[in-house]
Every structure is written in C-alpha cells, then in structure tokens.
Amino acid sequence: MSAAEKIYNILSTRQLLYVLLIIMVLIPLLHPFGIPISISSRVKAVYEYIEKLPDHPKVLIEIYYEPAAATELEPGLGAILRHLVKKHPKLVFVSLIATGPIMFESLKRYVPDVFKQLKYGEDYVYLGFLTGGEAACASLARGIKEFVPKDNYGNPTANMPIFKYADKAKDFDLVIIVSSGTDVFEWYVRQWYTPYHVPLLFVALSVIAPSIEPFVSAGQAIGMVVGQRGAAEYELLVGKPGSAMAAMDAQSFAHGLIITFIILGNIFYWIIRLQKKQAPAR
Amino acid sequence: MALSYWDIFGVWIAAAITVWLYSFAFKDNVLYKFSEHLFLGVAAGYSFTLGLDAISRTGITPIVTQGRVEYIVPIIFGLLFFGKYLGRYAWIARYGSMFVLGVGLSIAVRTAPEAFILKQVAASILPLYIPGDPIMSITHILMVLIIIGGILYFVFTFIPGGTEQRPTTTYKVYDILVKFGIYGMMVGFGALFARTVMTRVAFFIGRLRFLMGPEAIGATVVAVILVAIAIGYAYMQERKGGAQAAGAQTATSSS
Numbered sequence: 301m302s303a304a305e306k307i308y309n310i311l312s313t314r315q316l317l318y319v320l321l322i323i324m325v326l327i328p329l330l331h332p333f334g335i336p337i338s339i340s341s342r343v344k345a346v347y348e349y350i351e352k353l354p355d356h357p358k359v360l361i362e363i364y365y366e367p368a369a370a371t372e373l374e375p376g377l378g379a380i381l382r383h384l385v386k387k388h389p390k391l392v393f394v395s396l397i398a399t400g401p402i403m404f405e406s407l408k409r410y411v412p413d414v415f416k417q418l419k420y421g422e423d424y425v426y427l428g429f430l431t432g433g434e435a436a437c438a439s440l441a442r443g444i445k446e447f448v449p450k451d452n453y454g455n456p457t458a459n460m461p462i463f464k465y466a467d468k469a470k471d472f473d474l475v476i477i478v479s480s481g482t483d484v485f486e487w488y489v490r491q492w493y494t495p496y497h498v499p500l501l502f503v504a505l506s507v508i509a510p511s512i513e514p515f516v517s518a519g520q521a522i523g524m525v526v527g528q529r530g531a532a533e534y535e536l537l538v539g540k541p542g543s544a545m546a547a548m549d550a551q552s553f554a555h556g557l558i559i560t561f562i563i564l565g566n567i568f569y570w571i572i573r574l575q576k577k578q579a580p581a582r
Numbered sequence: 583m584a585l586s587y588w589d590i591f592g593v594w595i596a597a598a599i600t601v602w603l604y605s606f607a608f609k610d611n612v613l614y615k616f617s618e619h620l621f622l623g624v625a626a627g628y629s630f631t632l633g634l635d636a637i638s639r640t641g642i643t644p645i646v647t648q649g650r651v652e653y654i655v656p657i658i659f660g661l662l663f664f665g666k667y668l669g670r671y672a673w674i675a676r677y678g679s680m681f682v683l684g685v686g687l688s689i690a691v692r693t694a695p696e697a698f699i700l701k702q703v704a705a706s707i708l709p710l711y712i713p714g715d716p717i718m719s720i721t722h723i724l725m726v727l728i729i730i731g732g733i734l735y736f737v738f739t740f741i742p743g744g745t746e747q748r749p750t751t752t753y754k755v756y757d758i759l760v761k762f763g764i765y766g767m768m769v770g771f772g773a774l775f776a777r778t779v780m781t782r783v784a785f786f787i788g789r790l791r792f793l794m795g796p797e798a799i800g801a802t803v804v805a806v807i808l809v810a811i812a813i814g815y816a817y818m819q820e821r822k823g824g825a826q827a828a829g830a831q832t833a834t835s836s837s
Binding site (some may be wrong): 430 | 697702
C-alpha cells in the first residue's frame with residue numbers, strides 16, 4: 301500500500317472527521333472570534349417588506365418544526381417577531397405538526413421580551429396542533445373561529461377579540477411559514493396564496509431552500525429567511541444579535557473543515573488513480 | 583429563572599439521550615439502541631395523544647357545542663381505518679383511505695395547475711438582455727437554457743434525428759441543450775449537498791451548545807463516560823466474537 305493510499309484510508313475514517321468536527325465547533329463556541337458577516341439582498345428585502353407593513357398587521361404564523369430544527373429556525377422567527385412586535389401586530393400561531401405545541405413553548409422562552417408586550421387572546425393566540433394536513437390548511441383560510449372552536453389551552457375562540465380582526469385568509473397581511481419540511485410551504489402556496497393572494501414569507505432550513513426557491517422567484521412568496529445564516533443577518537438588521545449570530549463562527553470553522561476534507565479526499569483520490577495508471581500491469 | 587427539580591431532571595435526560603444518540607457516529611452500542619427505542623415510543627405516544635386532542639377540539643367540540651352533526655361523517659370514515667385490525671373485515675379500512683385520498687386530492691388539485699405550472703412557466707419567461715446589467719443578462723440566459731435543457735433531458739419519447747456518430751444539426755442543438763440541463767442539475771445537486779452539510783452542522787452546533795450549558799454539562803460528562811464504557815464493551819464483544827469465529831473456522835478446516 302502506497303503512502304497516498306494510507307493517508308486516503310486515514311482521511312476516510314469517519315471517527316476522525318467527527319472528532320475534528322467536535323473540536324472545530326467547540327473552539328469558536330468557547331472563544332468567539334466574531335468573524336463579520338454581510339447582509340444579503342434577500343434578507344434585506346424581507347426586512348424592508350415587514351418595515352413597510354401597516355400598523356397592527358394581522359399575521360398568521362405556522363410553526364412546523366421539531367426540536368432538532370429549532371437551532372436553525374427559532375433564531376430567524378425570533379428576530380422577525382422582534383421586528384414585528386414594534387408594529388403592535390395581531391399574531392395567530394398554529395401548527396400542522398404534532399411537535400408544534402412543544403416548539404411554541406420553546407419560542408416563548410426564546411423571545412420572552414416579545415410575548416411580554418403581547419396580551420393573550422387580544423394580540424396573539426395559539427391554536428395548537430391541528431390534524432388534517434393540507435385540508436386543515438384550507439379550512440383555516442375559510443375561517444379560523446369556525447374551524448377551531450377551542451385554542452391549544454381549551455379556551456373558546458368565539459369570544460376572543462383577536463378574531464374580530466384576523467379570522468379569514470383575506471383578513472391577514474402576511475403568513476409566516478416556519479418549517480423544517482417542504483410540504484407545508486406547498487400547502488400554503490396552494491391554499492392561501494393562489495386563491496386569496498395572501499403574501500407568504502418562508503423561514504426554512506438551509507437544506508430546504510433550493511426546493512422552495514421557485515416559489516420566491518415566481519413571486520408566490522415575498523421572500524425567505526434561510527437557516528442560521530439568514531437568521532444571523534436578520535438579527536443584525538433588527539439590532540439584537542442572538543444565538544444565530546453567535547453560531548456563525550462555529551459554522552464557518554465546521555464548513556472550513558469539511559471543505560478541507562473534500563479537497564484532500566479529491567487530491568489523494570487522483571494521486572492514487574494516477575499511481576495505478578502508471579504502475580506496470582501485473 | 584430558577585429551574586425546578588423536574589426541569590433539571592428533564593434537561594439531564596435530554597443531555598444523556600443527545601450524547602447516546604450521537605454515539606452511533608463512533609460505534610453502535612447498547613445506549614444508542616436504548617435511546618432510539620425510547621424516542622420511538624415517546625414520539626408515537628405523544629403524536630397519538632396530540633392527534634386525539636386535535637380531533638376533540640376540531641371534530642367533537644363542534645358536534646357537541648354547535649350541533650354540527652355533519653362532522654360525524656368524517657369521524658366515521660376516520661374510524662374505518664381501524665378496520666385493518668379486524669382480520670377478514672380489514673377491507674373496510676379502504677373506505678377510510680378512499681375518503682382521505684378523495685378529499686386530499688381534490689383540495690390540492692383545484693389550485694395546483696395555477697400554483698405549480700402556470701406561475702412557474704410565467705416566472706421562467708425572462709428578458710434575455712437587460713441593458714446595463716450583463717451579469718443579470720447572463721443569469722437569465724443560463725436559467726432559460728437550463729430549464730429547457732432539463733426538461734429535454736426528461737423527454738424520453740422524442741429524440742431528433744441523427745446519432746452521436748452522424749449528428750444532424752437538430753441533434754447537435756438538442757445535445758447542447760441537454761448538456762446545459764445536465765450541468766445545471768449537477769450544480770443544483772451540489773448546492774443541495776452543501777446546504778445539507780450546513781443544516782446538519784447547524785443542528786450539531788445547537789445540540790453542542792445545549793450540552794455545554796450550565797444545567798446540562800454534568801449530565802453530559804456522565805453520559806460521555808457511560809458511552810465510552812458501552813463502546814468499549816461493544817468492541818470487546820466484537821473481538822471475542824471474531825476470535826470465536828476464527829477458532830471455529832480453524833477447527834472446521836483441521837477436521
């Protein structure tokens with residue numbers, strides 16, 4: 301076995317990559333370097349859109365993610381909520397996924413300053429988890445009060461003041477879909493944007509972005525805030541750097557390591573291939 | 583805000599399960615298996631309870647409080663799903679599926695052509711030359727070529743005349759467009775992979791920050807020690823198994 305093959309085999313050991321990844325993530329978390337980041341035009345466009353919303357905007361927020369995805373999605377939603385709350389909004393939270401109620405409680409712990417400024421039933425409400433997938437999404441658009449007689453905590457929705465302003469799809473100024481999957485974005489495009497032309501805003505995982513990009517390009521959504529990076533940019537725009545901004549150094553270090561492994565892997569792959577080509581046939 | 587003993591207990595369980603699940607990256611072990619099964623059980627129980635609660639709020643409550651008797655129909659169709667446990671009457675579950683498929687399909691299809699075809703086609707009709715913006719012009723040209731090439735690549739029934747050995751002009755144009763489609767898709771797959779890495783790293787950062795938190799760090803240390811013991815034990819078992827297999831092979835060959 302040649303030296304190149306030995307190195308190639310060592311580099312291919314997954315345990316080595318994992319150990320190095322832990323180290324590369326831990327270093328910047330323990331000693332942040334504060335690598336500067338730029339703000340993309342996409343995130344800036346979302347910020348400007350929300351900035352131009354009228355006072356007391358009516359916003360529906362779909363919480364469709366699991367605890368694992370909270371690291372990528374919660375900071376983005378948190379930063380947007382911090383921005384929105386300045387406009388004294390009416391917020392209707394809902395989940396078409398079973399983990400929604402856990403994530404809503406987690407969100408309240410993540411941005412307590414936002415929820416402190418809002419009164420339950422008047423400024424915001426959480427409808428809880430609703431079964432039915434796309435059918436539930438369509439029913440919500442036709443009328444929330446009628447479809448969901450009780451909220452997540454068992455309170456009757458009929459007498460809640462918030463539904464005087466925000467009940468049917470046409471009442472809403474914006475729908476924010478925060479999701480770790482692709483399906484729910486498509487549901488809202490089909491059931492809220494296409495029939496009622498309610499503006500949609502996507503908060504998505506980085507891996508989901510290419511799948512929902514066509515909706516943004518076609519103007520079916522006003523924009524998207526993608527992953528921790530998008531969240532960090534929004535945190536900067538709002539002027540309150542949070543957990544996404546703090547994770548940027550670790551992201552950069554980890555990506556640097558993976559790029560190094562890809563480059564080294566390719567170099568040694570080609571060296572071995574050349575050596576095999578040049579070696580006399582046995 | 584001070585955490586209660588139950589909160590701390592929850593954080594410790596979460597920290598231990600996180601470490602044990604990540605330990606699979608190094609080697610399969612008993613703690614990983616325990617965590618995996620525990621998660622599956624808890625997730626199934628949780629989803630079932632939440633599902634019942636949602637049906638109660640959006641299905642049963644309107645029947646009881648508003649007299650919406652028509653809601654009984656979907657509830658009956660839903661209950662038919664349990665028919666699959668009735669042995670020779672399992673076929674009644676198909677009526678539940680039929681109802682769900684019918685409703686789901688009709689709701690999705692009524693807006694799908696506009697949302698997924700018309701809007702997307704309209705969005706791909708782009709100006710190929712934008713005065714004073716060469717980058718955007720090139721982007722638009724590439725986009726149109728890749729869209730046409732990508733669609734052509736998946737057209738299997740019609741290929742213009744000629745072959746690779748004797749290409750006609752139409753075939754050459756077709757071939758170039760298809761290549762644009764292929765390379766465009768390759769770039770797309772590359773972007774998708776890069777973004778997958780980004781998401782996984784972000785998840786990992788989140789868990790690592792949780793594990794290093796003041797409430798969880800004690801549990802993390804204990805969980806890591808237990809994982810080290812479990813992995814060590816798994817290696818020992820593997821070596822013992824390997825030695826026994828080698829011994830058995832030697833005995834077979836000598837006999």
